[in-house]
Amino acid sequence: MTLSRRRTLALIGGGVILAATAGLGAVASRKPRTALLPWDNAGLGDDPRKRALSYALLAPNPHNRQPWLVDLRQPGEVTLFVDTAKLLPKTDPFNRQITIGLGCFLELMRMAASHDGQRVEITPFPDGFDDRALDARPVARATFAADPTVTPDPLFAHALDRRSTKEPYDLTRPLPADTLDQLAVVLHGRFGGTIDAAEVAAWRAFTHEALRIEIETPRTYKESVDLFRIGRAEVDANPDGIDFTGPLFETLG
Template sequence: MVTRRAILWTGAGAVVLLGAGVAPLLHSDLSKARAPWRMAGTGFGDIRLDALSYAVLAPNPHNMQPWLIRLDGDDALTLFCDETRLLRDTDPQDRQIVIGLGAFLELLRLAAAEQGFGLDIERFPEGEPQPRLDGRSIASIRFVKKTDVKDPLFAQILNRRTSRVAFDQSRPVSAETLNALDKALRPGDGEFEWVNDAANVAALKTICRAGWRVELETDATRHESAMLTRIGDDQINANPDGISLFGPAMEAAHLMGMLTKEKMDEKGSAAYQATLDFYNKNIDTSMAFGWLSTSSNSRTDQLRAGAGWVRMQLAATALGLSMQPFSQALQEFPEMADIYEEIHDFTGIETPAGPTDGRLQGLFRFGYAKPGPAAPRWPLETRLIAADG
């Protein structure tokens, strides 16, 4: 599930001279887009809304925020997927979107538990949609008053960040630290394996570079990402989803016409090359890699993998460890087939032929870096739907 919400503009095209009349325009104020992080847990007068205010902060592919929520009665809700937010080219089986919905459900569970409630969750009550998601619900959830259900990972929800910067090359990631992430998983969340030795890390860097290049060079997937890019404060505050590019350098490049959606979608442009170079640099500074797999690949497995994914990230946050998903090699569009086979071969998981086969659900790089800012989010009220749909 890879999301590129904070690319730093480092290519040659970023070198611009600013006149006195332009400089005052180059600021960054994303307080509106980040308001949901400040609103979480402030008291909505309904336990479900209080818990949902944390759930909408879940990591998800391309920051599409595909969740739609219907409140049912006094103690229940139904989760749906907004089909207008699917990644039709990058995620042709909607697997990554379902993983993001699984992370949403886990943050909902953690937030409810903090207030003394458990969740009775029925996943895919109308059946698992295959091969694509459709209008059927993702989960039916009922809040049940319980005691002793709090989880210490809740404390990290507002601190959680996905790191999209170069990692500190002087700080290795220890086996003890990586094993601590494994302990955050619950039965059914998937199996976590990792490498931190030079040879295996180098091999995975090569695979990640190849997967990233395929996604960027494939016209359909590059175009999909480019059209989902929001550049500068105005665009991001108006549409706090997709891939966000912000900060004075971004604003300057955008004003100069060097950084636009169209330029990002143009092979060989400065924007294209800067994007390629930036992510290659991130890959090259990886200090360790880990992957999450499931024994089969049902929609329910994907939801549970999403829970495992976010639990590991919360545990990493508590340890001061930075973590970024780098899952291009796991994607199912045709041009990725060779890399897809290579990553499964590397991890010793047979390339899956169907939903009953084992499947890699996430690939992550690890290291240490200063935490970045919170990602933009749509306010909770924009994700609620009426009982009549």
């Protein structure tokens, strides 16, 4: 069976990395099996870089394209490239969303490494960049070093609980006032948010309009539709893309 990038991370120079364990418990018979394997294999191996990467490849990314390539040939380093065959030229013409996904990959790698006693120094775009689009140059170079003083990232304890929620949100339940303050304590870099009702309403309207434009524009909607994976068999065969699973979708397969 050919392993897809959803289940593994291909390495430049040869080899693969399997992904991390998530304590999923029993998987319901109608859920995709092989597509969930990455969540059962993280943290394995002798190389701390590979252990960290086994979590990193579970990072959220646009349309679940998994657009990363990694070079481990230099000892103690991880060089990250974008797989230009995994870009979204219609829905993400400036590669903004892909870049955010690559940032999530790097952050999850750093978080995992911190729990392994590894300090990670990340240099973005070490060989320069084109501000119009991503290209074949490295997206980032990360240096790993054992450091007993490194502070484990407290958010890592929840990394494997992350899921893409496809259920309706309860819009009548307000976010507790101290939630943003709690997040600000553990997050790195700039962070912002609001629970102001008027501002929340404005952001909802903004995102609804953005979605409407994307759905009603044929070229952008087609790019998404081409990545729909409907039913367990299709998700297992193509574990990238946008999955639709469950009893209703199994009847459509």
